[in-house]
Amino acid sequence: MVKTVGIFGGGQLGRMLAQAALPLGVQCTFYEAGSECPSAALGRVIDNTQANALQTFMDSADVFSLEFENTPLADADALTEHQGQHKTLYPPRQALAIAQHRLSEKALFDQLGIPVAPYSAIHSLADLQQAAETQGLPLVVKTATGGYDGKGQVVIREAAQIEQAWAELGKAAPLIAESFVRFSREVSIIAVRGQDGEVRTWPLAENHHNQGILSHSIVPAPHSQDLQPIATDYITRLLNHLNYVGVLTLELFVTEQGLFANEMAPRVHNSGHWSIEGAVCSQFENHMRAVAGLPLGSTALVKPTVMVNIIGQHPNSTDILALEGAHLHLYGKTERAGRKLGHITLMPVDSRQLSQLCQQLATLLPEPLALTADMVIPLADEV
Amino acid sequence: MVKTVGIFGGGQLGRMLAQAALPLGVQCTFYEAGSECPSAALGRVIDNTQANALQTFMDSADVFSLEFENTPLADADALTEHQGQHKTLYPPRQALAIAQHRLSEKALFDQLGIPVAPYSAIHSLADLQQAAETQGLPLVVKTATGGYDGKGQVVIREAAQIEQAWAELGKAAPLIAESFVRFSREVSIIAVRGQDGEVRTWPLAENHHNQGILSHSIVPAPHSQDLQPIATDYITRLLNHLNYVGVLTLELFVTEQGLFANEMAPRVHNSGHWSIEGAVCSQFENHMRAVAGLPLGSTALVKPTVMVNIIGQHPNSTDILALEGAHLHLYGKTERAGRKLGHITLMPVDSRQLSQLCQQLATLLPEPLALTADMVIPLADEV
Structure with missing residues (x-):
């Protein structure tokens, strides 16, 4: 029987997860920077800026989950290599990896027949120019990984902006160029x-x-x-x-x-x-x-x-x-x-x-x- | 604004009170024997078996309440005498005092016109004999204070049991003799x-x-x-x-x-x-x-x-x-x-x-x- 769930992250989602878990007889631990976080009222916080924190966290629970979608994949991997014991992460690592990569995510939607707005994978300026021609403008260009609340993305409204967009985001390629959807x-x-x-x-x-x-x-x-x-x-x-x-x-x-x-x-x-x-x-x-x-x-x-x-x-x-x-x-x-x-x-x-x-x-x-x-x-x- | 409520007791009622308080931005502290109790998952427990515990508890919160109805009145009183500061207890001390004393409780029900089964206050064997005559048998005799889950109470079904009942409970008088209510x-x-x-x-x-x-x-x-x-x-x-x-x-x-x-x-x-x-x-x-x-x-x-x-x-x-x-x-x-x-x-x-x-x-x-x-x-x- 699961008694403790280790959660990557310690924000409000972790707080509300722990609130819901407590009456079920399940406690939570949290892996978060610092000890002051919304989840701290409901369980032990393992400060991930400290030495050996991941080890401590892995020892703290029976099974693992996350409330932070940018949980490093390396941390997820560490669970399965934990002192020969297999520690389980739910959701599975693959779901986390796909959700962290916009191109993988769109590819999966395509593969499963889930409609998406037209998009292209962009590895070069030429790709971006090609996308502008094929898909038409405007285009939203985003980095495949990272980015949040409008960071790591540029809107191209006219052809003259294509080179500037590449100059701005190209170093973080691969990118994804998405058509606007009405x-x-x-x-x-x-x-x-x-x-x-x-x-x-x-x-x-x-x-x-x-x-x-x-x-x-x-x-x-x-x-x-x-x-x-x-x-x-x-x-x-x-x-x-x-x-x-x-x-x-x-x-x-x-x-x-x-x-x-x-x-x-x-x-x-x-x-x-x-x-x-x-x-x-x-x-x-x-x-x-x-x-x-x-x-x-x-x-x-x-x-x-x-x-x-x-x-x-x-x-x-x-x-x-x-x-x-x-x-x-x-x-x-x-x-x-x-x-x-x-x-x-x-x-x-x-x-x-x-x-x-x-x-x-x-x-x-x-x-x-x-x-x-x-x-x-x-x-x-x-x- | 109240940020912390100090609660006398640390059982499941305290646990559920603290669960409900947290989303309102209110935290709880608990005054309980030992540190292992149902409320411990949700707030600081002040071990009331330790020296100066009451002082620590009184300093731990803005306002006070209780989940344990047998909270000592002396503890409630201490709040109002706390270093010249007036600390507030909700519900008020008087409610606690009345609820802890069966005779005061019945008297209040009477006073407010709330019907109760016939009862008498018993201070002596003679009172008990009188009650048996006036109210008739059977009678339930209980101590006015204390008692729990059938402890501190005796049922008198025939007159021969009256002396035995007094012998058993008289030292804890005053008692209350209640008629059975169908x-x-x-x-x-x-x-x-x-x-x-x-x-x-x-x-x-x-x-x-x-x-x-x-x-x-x-x-x-x-x-x-x-x-x-x-x-x-x-x-x-x-x-x-x-x-x-x-x-x-x-x-x-x-x-x-x-x-x-x-x-x-x-x-x-x-x-x-x-x-x-x-x-x-x-x-x-x-x-x-x-x-x-x-x-x-x-x-x-x-x-x-x-x-x-x-x-x-x-x-x-x-x-x-x-x-x-x-x-x-x-x-x-x-x-x-x-x-x-x-x-x-x-x-x-x-x-x-x-x-x-x-x-x-x-x-x-x-x-x-x-x-x-x-x-x-x-x-x-x-x-």
Whole structure:
């Protein structure tokens, strides 16, 4: 029986994983820089800047998982070479490797018949010039690995910018050149796969961003009855192909040509935080159940839910908790522009109340919502 | 703003209080014997067997509460005399004092017009003989303070037993002599009162015991529409009279003459554990909101719920989690006969599924439920 799960990373995802694991009798350890981190309230943090930290971490748990998608592959490899003992990492190393490499990821989507926007692998200036001709402009050029929140990427809008783009990113090649895809909205599907291969999927979330950072998610995504089985099919192909164990997230664009995969995250995801209150079993609990080899819980919806991120500055807790039915989740982090500090879950009784709650919330959050105050969101039970 | 709440006690109630407090940005410290206790996973435990422990505890938090109803009054008093600073205890000392003294408790129920079974205060053998005559037999004789799970109490069925009862308990006088009350079932009402005097009440729970220990609670208590407003009225009288802050529980007998108060507990209660999943805001979160001076959350029902205790021995977690929609809460305790080790929450879709789930659960729990396997419980949405 699994008693302790070692988690690469110690942020808010680790904190919420450990919260969900504790009532199951499963404790967590965390591998993170420093000892002050959101997960520290819930388990031992092994400071990965110290000597022999990886060894200590590997000795600290029965099985391993991650909340940080850029967990070094070398660290994942070390687990399998650990003093002749085989230590297991869920999700598997291969899923982590693919998710960390945009070209591998697109290639896998292609291989499994999951539609993606046109793209090319770029190893040279000539490749980039060729891509501009074949795919047309504009193009988004990104490094295949690394990059975050708009770093490591350049948009080419006219041919004159091609050389400049190569000059800027070429040293980090291979690159990927992606065509813009005209989409009406972004949705994400989150699924969990158990050690026995069982797959369960939560309802689609519709995701809204503000300056590139997730602002809020609406679940179920409005008007998504036809999209749900398609998204479920796509993520199930990925899970089974990768022999995946745990929670996987797939971001998708809704276009006139159907759903296009954007990217996958081999972990629990911000667009799944709603599930703590909104689903029978949350993404956090089901991930820990899967990793610990326990049966999966129901992913059924309890009630339509809106999850709103707290970004940059903390609101007044009293104001937030005075909102009818609001749930507050703070991560124990200090304020910094653009930083995710917590989230709020709203479970309105109908669209009218949702609209009202969102208007109130917009006035209470120091960083405004992307959601405009007069926006009316149709809840799934009304569409 | 309250950042840390010091809690007298460190058992499973403290553990679940701290779990609920963490997302609100509130941490807990615990005052408990030893450092190994269910709450230790979630906060600092101050070992109350060590020198200066009370001083250390008092310095560890902004405001204080309790999960152990037999918290010594002297410890509560120390808070108000703490180095000239006034440290606050919620619930107030008076509530604790009354709940620890059966005669004071009954007197308060009387004073507030809350019906109780006939009782007498017993200071001498003569008092006991008088009570037997006035109230008739049988009588339950209990010490006014202390006593637990049938200890410190004697049943007098015939006059010949009166002297023996006095011989046994008289040295611990004052005693209370209570008449038996013929009741069809026991229910409990749980309510929370905020620092601003707002009161919110959860739906009544119907409680079933096995050998004196709570086996399971059904919420809402079947056929309780008429009882709910009466119970709400009674507990509101108590909360307002005591200028109470936090969660209070009142156990009631359902009799042909209406509801009779049995006893109150000045804390979160086992019969409210269902509220973690079954209510919008749980008893644990609302207690911590009240103690921290935050607005109260909604006590509305999410779904009819059954909470089943795990007693004495752990079941196989895999079996439990395979039950559709079941939630497992383990407390991190070692096995011992009669000890509460955890609980399971079931949220059946209808009475048929409930009956089926209970039958399955009865076969999985090492200590059988009081619930008989063929018992059909009507859920509130059907009555």
